[in-house]
Amino acid sequence: MESGFISIGQYLIERLYELGIRHIFGVPGDFVLGFYDLLVNSKIKVINMCDEQRAGFAADAYARVNGVGAVCVTYCVGGLKIANPTAGAFAEKSPLIVISGSPGIRERRKDPLLHHKVRDFDTQLRVFNHVTISSTVLDDPQTAAKEIDRVLDSSLQHKRPVYIEIPRDMVSQPLYLDKSRINGKESFSDPEKEKDNSTVLNEALMEVISIIKSSKKLAILAGVELHRYGLQDKLVSIVEKFQIPVASTLSSKSVISEIHPLYLGLYEGAMGHDNVRDYVESSDCLILLGAFVTDLDLGGLPSKIDPANSISITSEKVSIKYHNFEGIRLEDFIRGMADSNEIGGPRRVTNLPYTQKSIQFSAIKGKKITINRLFQCLDSFLKNNMIVLADVGDALFGSTDLVIHNKTEFLSSAYYASMGFAVPASIGAQFANPKLRPLVIVGDGAFQMTGMEISTSYRFNLNPIVLVLDNQGYGTERSILDGHFNDIPMWDYSKILKLIGGGIGYLIETEEQFEDSLLQAERNKESFSILDIRLDRYDKSTALQRLTDSLRKSAI
């Protein structure tokens, strides 16, 4: 970034680019047109979506794969449509930058009834204060640069969404950059504080390593923060150096290769396998790394994790048994463990309860496809270059037994559980890493919410393979409490190409059709492929069966 005067809008774009943002998702509107004009003339590519909510999901997925992502919308009629995906990014710790245009500061004087206004001019800001970690309105050229830096920093530090509002008359206002900020952002570090932190870090590290040495049956529960902070390689080092078996959660699935010899499987309460759960819960030293154990992880069962035998390290705090350390950064602790020379030779771990293995699938001719067989087939089919995006419902639960290979990624709204995430998310994921081929698994209910965004995949020559689990209803809810309200209208999903003008569609009823279409879809690199998989209304995966048995008990 060069010295001297640049505009507020330009500075924001420069900072986004520095952070690694190469694509920005959104829908234009009159209060943000000036900023859009700057964007399309910048090094960042604008990905126009059909709808704001779906742009939010795409940007969230982009953030998860790329490390940071951004969505840009207009005031209120755009912004409030992404309250939900922003909340999802908050719940799931995704560093999503929300940028919204708004009425100019000059226009706001006398509080006129400008279109898109709700109650006050700051209604949208107030709403976003509840679903972001920090926010700013760039209403002052004197402070705009500092505000942009502050808010972007907090997004990266906490891996949470933030909100930046640009009144439209501020976009081209010049701001002055002093020299300290010219080469990237200012350093906020305080040497005194850094030294204190390293003392605390060392004490905590020593204690953890001493506990590891004296324990007999260790286990790691590897959580979603390892993914968000890019610490997957360090996790492998820790697992291998200390020879500690490792389980993951539904939210963190794929944080470590599921064919790693020390991988236990998914720890997921009622939904998971008993032997994985037993192994984890009977450990005399369970190390939770960046893991938050949610109700879905427990699948409706009470947590049997005993704090007296647990160590938990997250970005929020480090807890050993019943005492806590504060001010330790997650990445420092994980790196400290991975790089430690404290431990002697590795102990040998034997008798792992369960190592997931891919099953070799072969279609039975003429046999009607079922959910369980579908996932078995997928398990043989998955390729290293694929990213699996599972929407909410059996698309997610059934996926839990998929074996995610070394370089495959798995993405889902696994905790926030917002239906409609997967199709738009596949767009963000593929832009973030064009080498990844998205495999989208989505229920018909979720597809009816956001699936038309496949039009954007077609527009930008993306090639996701979309599997619609078509059981004409909300299958998970049917299992909890059934009623006509769980039925949805039947669509002929494979005909979607007639409407949007391209892509390839398949109607699937048998195992053989599924296997064949999947292979054909893989060969079609030019466009999306959509498979409408007709399932029995009450078919469900064994994982969902176990989960809903448990959830039904807590539902009224």
Add this chain to the structure above:
Amino acid sequence: MESGFISIGQYLIERLYELGIRHIFGVPGDFVLGFYDLLVNSKIKVINMCDEQRAGFAADAYARVNGVGAVCVTYCVGGLKIANPTAGAFAEKSPLIVISGSPGIRERRKDPLLHHKVRDFDTQLRVFNHVTISSTVLDDPQTAAKEIDRVLDSSLQHKRPVYIEIPRDMVSQPLYLDKSRINGKESFSDPEKEKDNSTVLNEALMEVISIIKSSKKLAILAGVELHRYGLQDKLVSIVEKFQIPVASTLSSKSVISEIHPLYLGLYEGAMGHDNVRDYVESSDCLILLGAFVTDLDLGGLPSKIDPANSISITSEKVSIKYHNFEGIRLEDFIRGMADSNEIGGPRRVTNLPYTQKSIQFSAIKGKKITINRLFQCLDSFLKNNMIVLADVGDALFGSTDLVIHNKTEFLSSAYYASMGFAVPASIGAQFANPKLRPLVIVGDGAFQMTGMEISTSYRFNLNPIVLVLDNQGYGTERSILDGHFNDIPMWDYSKILKLIGGGIGYLIETEEQFEDSLLQAERNKESFSILDIRLDRYDKSTALQRLTDSLRKSAI
């Protein structure tokens, strides 16, 4: 309602029914399943939609036509999706009841990581506090009935949305109704206060009538509140009794029949006709009835309404020239004027500048259809039983010159201007009044946001006629600041039936095709009809031309 114990859920349903709600729109989810189960077994019909946002738009439209409407969704992943339609209902004064399920009170103890949770259990409540007029969480059987009454009352009184959250373990909790509440709601009126109010009302009424008597050139600007408070007939009485010419605004279009002899036309700044604007602004006594003059009403022009010559009566206050009265209810004042005996014989009004007349349209064979000709054709075509629903953009602006007949209604997100309103709104409108045939005018950009909800029209045998103004982009924005970001992918809208399984589609390129298809669509009473009207990319209505010329000046 009978005496004794009923559950919180049942009481809420009873109260909704008492208010006139016969249909409720929504999407189920696990935190609201128990309440859904009560609903489907009640006298209220549940209208399942494909998506929550669109359910919100449908319920808003239902509220506008029926007097009150409701939407019911699950926690956060459902609720936050309707932040935008709720904000729209707030901005446009629509009494929309938002009902959301949420985690049970018992589940919340110890603050667990329950799925769908964002920051705290009250995140959703806090968000809705900014976009509703009042809100409640029904967490206490002792106060639940009173809370329900309070919140519903405030929605009806202010014609604004409200938020009611039911933790799922409260749905079947019994509440005790004391006798005073058994026959409908308690009376909150205070006789002492009523008396004071009637004194104030009389003083204000006398003053207004005296000004009317002494003025030479009167005009009424009839606003959206007359529609919301159901005062259309009283407006006609006032207009006829005092012989005052009347204009309406974009938000209130159709509040009076546009073929009434005293109707002036739409007052809409740069977008409107000069002679209507001149007449209104040069009046020596302009009476604004329930009118809020927004920036779109002014079309980018500064308001030339002179307070010294104005009387404004809204639900918020009564202003005469530079002094205000408080505590006067809009409906009391309007009724007071309509029923007044003060005035003598009517004065004769002559030389009205402009009375809208329907133009007899006849298609020119082989001529490519344009926006202006399309609206001219519609003007001849409109029937008394139709409700016109105009989405944002030229669908709305072009509609301004449509002549809305006596019993036709006109509905739009004319002030909040949220794209994607019209298709889902047509569902709410038709359920609210099945005698109305919806005529939906929607741009292709808006259709790509929410148009798939036509699947719900098909599901419930509704028969809207949907006109897609297909110019492959955001036409209004193109006029303000053009760029590739205003282009959208081309869909073959008339093929939508292939995907959703029914309906009739037409591809329109010429005037003749348009006229023919419109007549065929009218005859098809069995299902929706969709007309994909291919327009030139830069075609626009004369009204939009005038508006964007003006908006462009204020855009940066």
